[in-house]
Amino acid sequence: MNKDIATPVRTKEILKKYGFSFKKSLGQNFLIDTNILKRIVDHANLTEESGAIEIGPGIGALTEQLAKSSKKVAAFEIDQRLLPILSDTLSPYDNVNIIHGDVLKADVKRVVEEEFAGFPDLMVVANLPYYVTTPIILKLLSENLPIRGIVCMLQKEVADRIAAKPGTKEYGSLSIAIQYYTEAETVMIVPKTVFMPQPNVDSAVIRLTKRVKPIVEVLDEDFFFVVTRASFAQRRKTILNNLTSQLQDGKTKKELILAALEASGVEPSRRGETLSIEEFGRLSDALLPNFK
Ligand code: SAM
Numbered sequence: 247m248n249k250d251i252a253t254p255v256r257t258k259e260i261l262k263k264y265g266f267s268f269k270k271s272l273g274q275n276f277l278i279d280t281n282i283l284k285r286i287v288d289h290a291n292l293t294e295e296s297g298a299i300e301i302g303p304g305i306g307a308l309t310e311q312l313a314k315s316s317k318k319v320a321a322f323e324i325d326q327r328l329l330p331i332l333s334d335t336l337s338p339y340d341n342v343n344i345i346h347g348d349v350l351k352a353d354v355k356r357v358v359e360e361e362f363a364g365f366p367d368l369m370v371v372a373n374l375p376y377y378v379t380t381p382i383i384l385k386l387l388s389e390n391l392p393i394r395g396i397v398c399m400l401q402k403e404v405a406d407r408i409a410a411k412p413g414t415k416e417y418g419s420l421s422i423a424i425q426y427y428t429e430a431e432t433v434m435i436v437p438k439t440v441f442m443p444q445p446n447v448d449s450a451v452i453r454l455t456k457r458v459k460p461i462v463e464v465l466d467e468d469f470f471f472v473v474t475r476a477s478f479a480q481r482r483k484t485i486l487n488n489l490t491s492q493l494q495d496g497k498t499k500k501e502l503i504l505a506a507l508e509a510s511g512v513e514p515s516r517r518g519e520t521l522s523i524e525e526f527g528r529l530s531d532a533l534l535p536n537f538k
Pocket of ligand 1: 378
C-alpha cells in the first residue's frame with residue numbers, strides 16, 4: 247500500500263513528477279498533514295454506507311481519506327492539470343469519481359441523482375478554495391440537495407461570521423443566511439503550517455448540519471434575505487435607518503416600516519446585529535405585503 251498522499255515528502259514527490267505549479271487564483275493550498283485530514287473526516291461522521299461530495303480534490307489528499315471512510319466519493323475539480331495526477335494518486339481506490347468543472351456552474355443536483363441514488367446518507371466534505379467559500383456554501387444549501395450537512399475548511403474569519411450569535415460583531419447577513427438552513431459550529435482551528443503553500447490567513451473547519459425544518463417559517467424566503475441584507479447595510483445605523491434607505495421606496499414608506507417594526511416587536515432604534523433570526527422572520531413577514 248502506498249504512503250498517504252498528505253505528507254510533505256509524498257506531496258513534493260507528486261508535484262515534482264508532474265511539474266505542477268500552484269495557481270493562487272484557484273485557491274490552491276494543499277493539505278500535507280494526514281492527522282488533520284482524518285480529524286476533518288471524523289467530524290463528518292461517515293459510515294460505510296455514506297456518500298461524500300468533495301469540492302476541489304487537488305492532488306487527492308482529502309479524497310483518499312474520504313474514499314477509505316465512505317462508500318463512494320464524487321469530487322468536483324476545476325483545474326484540468328490535476329486530472330491526470332488524480333487518476334494516478336487515487337488509482338488504489340475504485341470508489342472515487344472526479345468530475346471536471348467549476349462547482350459553481352455545475353448541476354450538482356443532477357450529479358447527486360446520478361452518483362448517489364439510493365444512498366441513505368450524503369455529506370459534503372471539502373477544503374474549500376478560499377476565493378469562493380461563501381458562494382459555494384450558499385449554492386449547496388440553497389439548492390435543497392439531499393445532504394445531511396457540510397464539513398469544510400475555510401478562512402477562520404469567515405467561519406467566525408458563519409457561526410456567529412446575535413449581539414456579536416461577527417453576526418451579520420452571512421450568519422443568518424447559513425444558520426437559516428443549518429446549525430453551524432466551528433469544530434477545529436487549523437494552523438497555516440499544515441498547508442502547501444501556506445495561506446496568508448488562519449483557517450478553521452466548520453460543521454453545518456442541515457435543519458429538518460428552517461429555524462423560522464417565513465412567507466417568502468427571498469424577501470427574508472433581502473430584509474436581512476438591508477438591515478446590515480451600514481452596521482452602525484439603526485434598523486429603521488437601514489430599512490428606510492435600503493428597501494424600495496423606503497423613504498416614502500417610513501410609516502409602514504415603523505408599523506411593521508412595531509407589529510414584530512422590534513424597537514426602531516435597535517441595530518440589525520441585535521436581532522435574532524426569529525425576529526428577522528417576523529419582521530420580514532410584517533414588511534412583505536407593502537414591499538414586495
Ligand atoms: N482538497 C485538496 C487538499 O485539501 O489538499 C485541495 C484543496 S485546495 C484549498 C482547493 C481546490 O479547489 C484546488 O484543487 C482548486 O483547483 C479547486 N477549485 C478552485 N476553484 C474551484 C471551483 N470553482 N470548482 C471546483 N474546484 C475548484
